[in-house]
Structure formats: structure tokens, C-alpha cells
Amino acid sequence: MDIKLRKVSENIYEIPQEKGMNVPVRVYANDKLIEKMKEDKTLIQGKNVASLPGIQKYSIVMPDGHEGYGFPVGGVAAFDINEGIISPGGIGYDINCGVRLLRTNLKYEEIKPKLREIVNEIFRNVPAGVGETGKIVLSPGQFKDAVEEGLEWSYREGYAWKEDLEHVESYGRLKDASIEHVSDLAIRRGIDQLGTIGSGNHFIEIQIVDKIFDKDIANKLGIYEEGQVTILIHTGSRGFGHQIASDYIDLGLKKYREEINKLPDKELVYLPFQSEDGNNYWKSMSAAANFAWNNRQIITYFIRKSFQKVYNHPVEDIGLNVIYDVAHNIAKIEEHKVDGKKKKLVVHRKGATRAFPPGSEELVEDYKNIGQPVLIPGSMGTASYVLIGSEKSMELSFGSSAHGAGRNMSRAAARRSFNYNEIIKNLEEKGIYVKSTTKEGVVEEVPEAYKNVDEVVKVTDELGISKMIVRLRPIAVIKG
Template sequence: MVPKKIAENVYEIPKSTRNYMKVPARIFANEKIMRAMEQKMLTQATHVAWLPGIIKNALVLPDGHMGYGFPIGGVAATDYDTGVISPGGVGYDINCGVRLLRTNLQRKEVTPHAQKLSEALFRNVPSGVGSKAKIRLNRNELQELLTEGASYCVKKGLGWEEDIEHCEENGALSNADIETLSERAISRGMPQAGSLGSGNHFLEIQYVDKIYDEKLAKAMGIVQKDQVVVMIHTGSRGLGHQICSDYLRIVERAMPKYNLHPPDRELACVPTQSDDGQAYFNAMACGANFAWGNRQMILHWVRETFERQFKQSAEDMDMGLVYDVAHNIAKKEEHTIDGKKRTVITHRKGATRAFPAGHPDIPRAYQSIGQPVILPGSMGTASYVLIGQPNGMEISFGSTAHGAGRVLSRKAALRRFWGETVRDELKGKGIFVKSANPKIIAEEAPGVYKDIDSVAEVSDNLGIGKRVVRVKPIAVVKG
């Protein structure tokens, strides 16, 4: 299958390619990225184009690679009233996402403390497979967290009031309903709130390497090169995974009664307005709220760690939250399609919302510039802060990439890289890595991912996410 180039950085698989496709599949990529796209992932994009109620195109962003059902780096909008919702279009780690914390510290102040700071963060923020949090919630407390998201944490003294406004959806989806969760999901959530987890999740101390637009950067509190920031990347842990597992089974079994027969069973879906569809949507919201609360707790402990290390208050260090974005989620949104406003479910799987200036769903502080987008690179490489642009509303349902995107599976990475060697190589470049397991370092080695600079450049050139700041790592904490 060879997608046709129809514009600069835009490729298309026509609707006529497969008889089940209802719309074309479009891939946003430069020539180098396009050549590396897997055939299986392109086939998955054609499967997504089958979804009942899908609007305009099935989209693959420049970080796209094969996932479960949907490509990771995939976007699909379906009509809210007549279309379907698909758990595979969100993924197992519901509301895996990223938040960026600024400081007024300089690289030269922090670098000498990188090792001690990393070790302190590793102690203060539980990480690793099956990691248990510092706070074990009882059932009632978990219900509050699943309903209120980040606000629950702030109410409990784990953060600042202004943190809430700087989260997508103010850190909570209002349709969360704990009654839609299994006992297994609830039991997995109670011990894990406030934990980083493993895999590609991380805490990273970074410095500003390049500012592309000083005015936009200043609006986010980023004012100079070498300014230190902290990036937090994690999601909904075992609770989100269990919600996805539960509803993939429920939805797959329910499809025959709706006469739904997808080209791949991994694309299991049900009508959004059905009881099954609403149950998944409300359960997914619980997972999303857990993730926002999880990142909020971790943010609080990062501030505490910096306070102890630098003997200053977080306020004096200007440790404000720049923004928090989700990149595995399905959202009810309003989009203008062919001149008419339509309510849709926007599936973003490994994709980030990127709304432009003036959009009612972004914070007051960013109304004049657009929504910040946090685009993490691979371990040891650059990351970016982008700003949503108007063209995104025209071509990508207000979405852009979520990161670099894998080019090697975890198994292939373990065959090619040795964790201790990768750690030593990064240390030689002045980047300190703290991890519970060298295997994770091998799985997340820089060579496992696409070139983040190319991903950011394609986003910028398409007008879906403008480059504002590039940051580079000082120290990395992994699970």
C-alpha cells in the first residue's frame, strides 16, 4: 500500500483502496517519516476509515506507528449522535498525558545537583511496574478523585488553585461515573494514585535550548535560554488499563446486536448513544480524571523535592504549571465541518489537542495565543512546546502529534540496546538517568524513536502546532 502525496507533508490512501472504507485515510509526514511508516499501521488507518459515522478523514500524525486497533498517533472524529465510540481509539493508558512545570532556576544552578535531585525525585515519586503510591486511597476517596480529578488533589493541599486552569478540561471530565467500573478496576486504582509507573513514563528535568517565538514563550512564563523546566509524563496506571480491558470485552461482545462488523476485531466499537457506548464513555472519564489527579500529585511532590534541594519555596522559584495535555482520550467536541457546526467524538490516540487562540475551551491566560502543546521526545533527546494553530481546526480536528513515535518494538529494542550502556552514553553527554530497572532504559533508548525535530517541523509546517520552545534534558527519572 503506497499512499499518494497530495500536498506538502500530506499523503492520502483513497477511499477506493478498500471496499470497507467510508472516508480516505490521511497521513501527515515528510518523505523520510513516510518511508518509515509500517504497512501494518497504514492498514490500521484504512480500518479506522471504516468506523460508522466517521467524518472527513481517518488521520495519522507524523509520530504514527502501529497500535491496538488504531494507529498510535491517530485521530478520528465520529458523529456524536449517529456514530460510534471505540476503546481502541483511546488505548489502554487512558489519558496518558504530559504536563510542563516552569521554574526561574538556571541550568548552571541545577546541573551540579542533577544526580542528587534525580535520586530525591526517584524516592519521592513512586515508579516502576506495579508501583504503589505514597497515598493509599479508600473507596470513598477514590470516588472523589475519579469524579473531581485534579481539583480533588488541590482540595487536599496537593497543589495550587491556578494549576487547575492550566489543565485541559480543568483537569476533569464531568461525565465520570464510578458505577460503570468493575471492582477489579477500582481495586487497582486505590493503591496507585500518585505514581509514575514504568515503560515510556518519565520525570525529566530540562533546560530551554531554543526559543522560536519570544512573545509566545513569555506568555507561558518561559523567558530565556537555559531556564529550567520539569516535564511529567504518565497516565491512569492499572485503573485505566483495567477499564480498557473490561470494555474491549464488553464492546466486542455487544457489536452483533448493533450489526457492527469491523475489518479487524481490535477496532471493536458501539454506537456512542447506546447504553454500552455511554457506559464506556463514562468509565473512560473516570480513567481520565484519575490520570489528571495522578499528575497533580506528582507535580506537588516535584515542588516539594525542589524546595528541599534548593532551600527555597516553590513560589519563590516560580514553579507554575505551564499546561497539562492528554494524548489518549475521546472527547465530546464541537467542530465546523463544511461550514456547519457538528458535535463529534474526537478519538485522540497518541495525539494531542491543539486548539488555536480564541477557542472557548482553552484557559484565559492563553486565549490570545492558543493552547500550549507539550511534545516529549525520547529519553536523552529534545522535547518541544508548541502552540495550537487555526489550520489544525481545518485539517486535524484541532490535533497534533504527542511525541516522537516508536520505530522499534520493546522486544527489538532489548535485542539492540543494553540498558547500562545507554545509561553510560547519556551520562557522557551530561544527562543523568535514574531508573529502577536497566531494561526500561534499553526499551526507551533514543534510537528506538523517530526524530522528534522532524515531527515538530512537520507539525509547524502544516500549521497544526507552531514551534515555540525546544528543551533538552539534564536528568531523567524512569520507572
């Protein structure tokens, strides 16, 4: 496919609207990142998304954009709530894959002698890898409550502190969640997986604060000094969300075949939002999102238990407070300005993080005055960033930001190109201890398989979509 790409201004490119497209494509990237996007189908997929019914303003590709299923990963698209659609592929198979950041009262010097012991304890308590099951056994009724109530269930069951709920996007609950139209297979796949990481690019990292760019906002987040220890958790809805996505993609391909055949790519399969099918998927997706928030919460619970055992101190003395928890594979119903008028939209963020500015009604109370924290993890062994949402994001990207480094090499290519022992040696030389269920999991997620996260964050900051607050550096990685 021929892509007519023009540079609008620094860090902004556009694919102009043409026949078959309902809106133009906006790509937020520097010249270097654009060249990477040209190596796969990222830009083609961004253009394809622009053909979907009811899409508003732009099809958007964020700086970390790379090829995905139908939509590019790093894709944002907003659809009119009455005339538009909801796309399972535009949300992703791992519904509410997201990131949670915890802060501690520990400094690097205090954790260094106990680092391997802590990692090994967490590894025992938080299962990692394909198909792994968790330590919590739920009845079908308990599982229903968990996925319909979100973090309110975790709090009631003793897995969460009250303040945890105050530092999670949407307070950890999408209220339309219902298990009524979720398949038995999805329930079977998810019922024993709460409190697990999974595989792929999911991880738990122990990090230290490497650099503070804005001390005032960092302090309001609970980050006070360089060398302070933090924990980053990256995982999602596991087999439960994956099966829900699969079920509704199959439904769309069968039931809306005539409409889908008109699209440039069948992977853009969608359901009209105001249809019964669209409503059923919305409720099911919301249940998967609630599962993911509970999943990260129960992992937090076991991380707290692990630190408490190793240090033999009350966990409150150690800290391990939630700074924030963001979703980056999700759809939300939000109001945004389109052509100067406020409209209610179904905003799809696939590999994109919400980045609302100060004063937004959607923000949790503690952060209304500073804006929404944005968490951008790097690849294994590279820096991660904390940013804060800004007003410019509402103008440019429906209040969205990048979500990570973005792949530039397939997992198969990484396996062909890199050696496990060399990777471990290189990471150890950087002072990073890695504990993984499989060697393949490490090789596939080698830092070289990803774009430069510093470049992604630099573009995000320069555009004013989000503002850099803190850079974090890993000292230990746990993965599947």
C-alpha cells in the same frame, strides 16, 4: 493489504476512499516518515479506521504515527455524536496518558551541582515501575471523589495550587465522570497508584530551555531565557485506566460480535455512542481521565516537596508553576466544521494532542489569546518541544497535533540490539543523568527505538497544525 497512497501536497498523503471505507485517510508526514510507517501496520490501521460507522471527513494519521491496537498511535478520528461510535481501542489502554510541563526560576548553573541530589529525592518520593503503589492511601469514598471531581479534588485536599487548575486541559476535570460502571478490579488496581509514574515510556525529566523560537509567546508561558530549568512529567491513568479499557473491549467483543465481525480488524471493537454501553464507557473513561490528571498533580506535589527539601527555600521562590498539562489518549465531545456546517463530534485522539487556536472557547482563560500549548516530548535523551495550536489544525486535523516521537522499533528489538551500560555511558557523555527502577526500562526506551522528534515537529510546524515556540533539552531522566 494493498495500500494506494498518493501524495496530495508537501507533507500530506492520502489513501483514497474505496469499497468498505466511509471516508479517505489523510496522513501528515514527510517522505522519510512515510517510509517508516510502511514498515509496520500504521497505514493499514489508518485505512481500517475509515470503515467505522459515523466517521467524519477523514481517518487521520499524524507525523508520529506507528502501529497500535486497532487504531494507529498518532491516530485521530471524529464520529457523529448521534450516529457514531466510541472505541476503547481508539482511545487506548492508558486513558489520558499525557504530559505536564513545569517551569522554574532556576538556571542550569544553579541546578547542576544539586542535580543528582534532586533526582534521588524525587525518585524516593515518586514511585516508578510496574505495579508500584503511591504514598497516598485513599478510602473507597475518597477514591470515588478523586476520579469524579478531577483536579478540584486535588485542590481541596491540598495537593494543588489554585493556579494549577487554570493551566490544565479541560481544567483537569471531565464532568461526566462516574465510577458507577467501573469494575471492582479496576478500582482495586487504581486505588493505591495515584502519584506514580509507571513503566514503559513514562518518565519525569529535568530539562533546560535549549532554544526559544518565539520570545513573545514563550514569555506568556513563563519561559524567559535559554538555560532556564523546566520539568516534564509523562504518565497516565495506570492500572485503573488499563482495566477500564480491557473491561469495555471485552464487553464490545462479546455483545456486539455481529457488528465487529464485519470490520477488517476485531481490534476496532466499538460501542454505539448513544447506547447504554457507550454512555457507561464514556463516564468510565472520563473517570480514568480525571485519575490521570490527579496522578500528574500529585507527582507535581512531590516534585515541589523534593525541590523544597534540597534547596531549603519556599517552593514559591523556586517556581515549579504548571505551564500546561495535555491529554494524548482521550475522546472529547467537540464542535467542528464538516462540509461547511458545525457538527457535534466524538473526537478520538490516540497518541495525539489537542491543538486549538487562539479564541477557542475550550481554552483556559490565560491562553485564549495565544492558543493551546502543545507539548511534544522526545525519546529519552532527545529534545522535547513546546508548540502552540493554530487555526490550520481545525481545518486539517480536528484541532489535533502530534504527541511525541513515535516508536520505530519494538521493545523486544531494542532489548536485542542495545546494551544498558553503553546507553548510560552515551547519555552521560551528553550530560544526562538517568535514574531507573530497572535496566530493561532504559534499554527498551533507548533513543534509537524512536523516530526523530525533530522531523515530527518540523512537519507539524510546516503544515501549520502547531507553531514551534521552545525546544527543551534533558539533563536528567527518572523512569520505571
